[in-house]
Amino acid sequence: AQSVSQHNHHVILSEAASLELGCNYSYGGTVNLFWYVQYPGQHLQLLLKYFSGDPLVKGIKGFEAEFIKSKFSFNLRKPSVQWSDTAEYFCAVNARGSNSGYALNFGKGTSLLVT
């Protein structure tokens, strides 16, 4: 079955620490990959996306992610987190050519607290 796994459910970091959130997926075909962020009390926002091309993608607010096809991974990184990065982060995948109309399959999310 198709699935998306986020390895860390809760992460606590000090300001200026580096961040890496893991995401692995299991899909048979070609995929599009996304990271979304949900700040407390706010709606879901797109951080970055990967469709094709350079596997290192840069998003908003200094975030980046690397697609490693051989590892079925799309890990999110930020060199130095800020208190304002406290939020919940979701990895999501949709499959090209699927019969589900590009519906997203989400991981369970990672709650990041920056102190």
Place this chain on the structure above:
Amino acid sequence: DGGITQSPKYLFRKEGQNVTLSCEQNLNHDAMYWYRQDPGQGLRLIYYSQIVNDFQKGDIAEGYSVSREKKESFPLTVTSAQKNPTAFYLCASNRAQEAFFGQGTRLTVV
């Protein structure tokens, strides 16, 4: 501004009552989706529609129903058959394989 509007933001209902959540978009997108968000569960797909007058069940469709009579509108009805309806519900539309989300409706059934 273009976007997706969900209303109301908060909704309270008594157990056993059906309730309809509104989702309207002015982005001219063909595809629309309903997701349910629960703490620690991520977002799970309830229903989706790729075109007017057509919709398909997602992963957790039991106890829900939808309609798609207009391109702009994709209302979700939470029926009394849904065993655990209290949740945060998100509507989305899609263009060029990318989703755009509304602000959500938090439904509480008491």
